[in-house]
Amino acid sequence: MSKDIVQQCDDRDVAPIAVGHPKNIREDEDWGRHGNKRLHDWAFETLLSQIESKAEERGIEVERVDEYNLATSITCCECGAKTKSNRVERGLYICDDCGLVANSDVNAAENMRATVTPSPEEDRSNGCLAQPSVQLFDKSTGRVAPQEQVVP
Numbered sequence: 001m002s003k004d005i006v007q008q009c010d011d012r013d014v015a016p017i018a019v020g021h022p023k024n025i026r027e028d029e030d031w032g033r034h035g036n037k038r039l040h041d042w043a044f045e046t047l048l049s050q051i052e053s054k055a056e057e058r059g060i061e062v063e064r065v066d067e068y069n070l071a072t073s074i075t076c077c078e079c080g081a082k083t084k085s086n087r088v089e090r091g092l093y094i095c096d097d098c099g100l101v102a103n104s105d106v107n108a109a110e111n112m113r114a115t116v117t118p119s120p121e122e123d124r125s126n127g128c129l130a131q132p133s134v135q136l137f138d139k140s141t142g143r144v145a146p147q148e149q150v151v152p
Contacts, residue, residue, distance in 0.1 A: 002050035077110035
C-alpha cells in the first residue's frame with residue numbers, strides 16, 4: 001500500500017505529502033471493548049513509517065499534520081469557522097457560517113493541504129488530480145456528488 005501511495009504521488013508530482021497524524025488518539029477516549037481493540041490493532045505508525053521511507057528514496061518530503069491541534073475536522077476550509085456541530089454526521093460537513101456543504105474528510109484534507117501549501121493560487125504544482133474537491137451530499141438520492149451535479 002505504501003509503495004502504491006508514494007508511486008501515485010511521484011507520478012503526479014505531488015510534493016510534499018501531507019498526512020494527518022492522529023497523535024495520542026489511542027489515549028484520548030474509551031471507544032468501548034470492540035472499538036478499543038480495533039483502534040489498538042490499527043497499524044497507522046507502521047504505514048506512515050513505510051510511506052516516509054519510500055518517499056525519502058524518491059526525494060519526496062512527508063509532513064505529519066497534527067489533526068487534533070489544528071481541528072481539521074471541525075474547521076471550515078472555506079471560511080475558517082471552528083464549530084463542532086458543523087460535522088453533522090460521519091462523512092457530512094455543513095458550515096453554519098458560510099453554507100459550505102462537503103464530505104467531512106475532504107474538508108479536513110483541504111485544511112491539511114493549507115498547512116503545507118498555504119496559497120493554492122501561488123503553488124498548484126501538485127496538479128489538479130492531487131487537490132481535494134468539494135463534494136455535496138444529496139439527501140434525495142443519498143449519494144455524494146460534485147457540487148455542480150447535486151440537485152436541490
